[in-house]
Amino acid sequence: MWFYEKKLQYPAKVGRANLQMAKFLITQYGGPDGELAASMRYLTQRYTMPVPQAKGLLTDIGTEELAHLEIIATLVYKLMDGASVDEIKRAGLGAYYADHDKALYLVNGEGVPWTAAYIQSKGDPIADLHEDMAAEEKARATYEWLINLSDDPDLNDTLRFLRQREVVHFQRFGEALQIVQNYLDCKKVY
Amino acid sequence: MDREQLALLKELMALEFTALELHLYLDTHPNDQRALMENNSACQAAQAARERYESCYGPLTFCAQSGFPWQWISDPWPWEICYE
Ligand SMILES: [Fe+2]
Numbered sequence: 001m002w003f004y005e006k007k008l009q010y011p012a013k014v015g016r017a018n019l020q021m022a023k024f025l026i027t028q029y030g031g032p033d034g035e036l037a038a039s040m041r042y043l044t045q046r047y048t049m050p051v052p053q054a055k056g057l058l059t060d061i062g063t064e065e066l067a068h069l070e071i072i073a074t075l076v077y078k079l080m081d082g083a084s085v086d087e088i089k090r091a092g093l094g095a096y097y098a099d100h101d102k103a104l105y106l107v108n109g110e111g112v113p114w115t116a117a118y119i120q121s122k123g124d125p126i127a128d129l130h131e132d133m134a135a136e137e138k139a140r141a142t143y144e145w146l147i148n149l150s151d152d153p154d155l156n157d158t159l160r161f162l163r164q165r166e167v168v169h170f171q172r173f174g175e176a177l178q179i180v181q182n183y184l185d186c187k188k189v190y
Numbered sequence: 191m192d193r194e195q196l197a198l199l200k201e202l203m204a205l206e207f208t209a210l211e212l213h214l215y216l217d218t219h220p221n222d223q224r225a226l227m228e229n230n231s232a233c234q235a236a237q238a239a240r241e242r243y244e245s246c247y248g249p250l251t252f253c254a255q256s257g258f259p260w261q262w263i264s265d266p267w268p269w270e271i272c273y274e
Pocket of ligand 1: 038065136139165166169
């Protein structure tokens with residue numbers, strides 16, 4: 001089960017409203033390498049992990065990714081705050097506005113809705129943990145490209161925090177993979 | 191949100207983050223005694239800060255006590271706060 005904690009994991013700041021960045025950033029909300037995909041991937045895969053370390057890690061990182069989803073939502077919300085319809089149209093968000101106004105919705109930067117096809121749950125812990133490590137690297141790269149696209153130091157501060165978390169998650173998944181591999185090797189021997 | 195409240199909130203964020211880092215590390219290093227001790231004191235510090243915040247400004251967590259009327263729903267929500 002889960003309880004909500006009424007705070008962000010990190011103080012999410014934006015220097016100024018910026019619709020263009022909102023359009024780019026929303027991919028981390030509902031895009032292929034975004035935070036929802038990350039959370040759902042780990043929370044779904046955890047049931048078939050063979051060792052307690054991996055069950056714990058997938059639960060905890062899957063939960064942390066929900067906190068990141070909330071940070072992304074906060075950033076997008078703040079980046080769109082106060083925008084006029086005219087500004088929305090000029091930033092290429094007219095079609096988004098027609099469907100959602102300024103509400104948050106789970107899409108990538110081009111408006112493609114989130115799909116479970118972004119994630120896999122293979123039942124093979126080695127395959128799943130490799131997918132998780134790749135997912136962390138893809139998320140890390142996405143944050144790098146987003147930082148390249150942004151000239152807002154406040155926004156970049158939060159994006160750098162999120163990028164760093166992907167590096168840590170990659171490291172922890174690598175350790176879990178090693179533990180699972182050792183466990184499977186021992187099972188074969190005895 | 192006034193400066194004092196924001197400072198305490200940010201302090202709590204930092205303390206909980208430290209606890210989370212140790213928590214993830216321990217998931218894959220359950221026999222690291224030093225990390226375990228650090229985790230326990232980080233959790234203690236975070237809990238103390240959380241109780242301090244909640245007694246001054248109302249609930250952040252599901253099971254915190256509330257003054258009258260029900261404080262859980264009071265603004266601002268996390269996405270509405272200016273963290274400057
Ligand atoms: Fe991650």
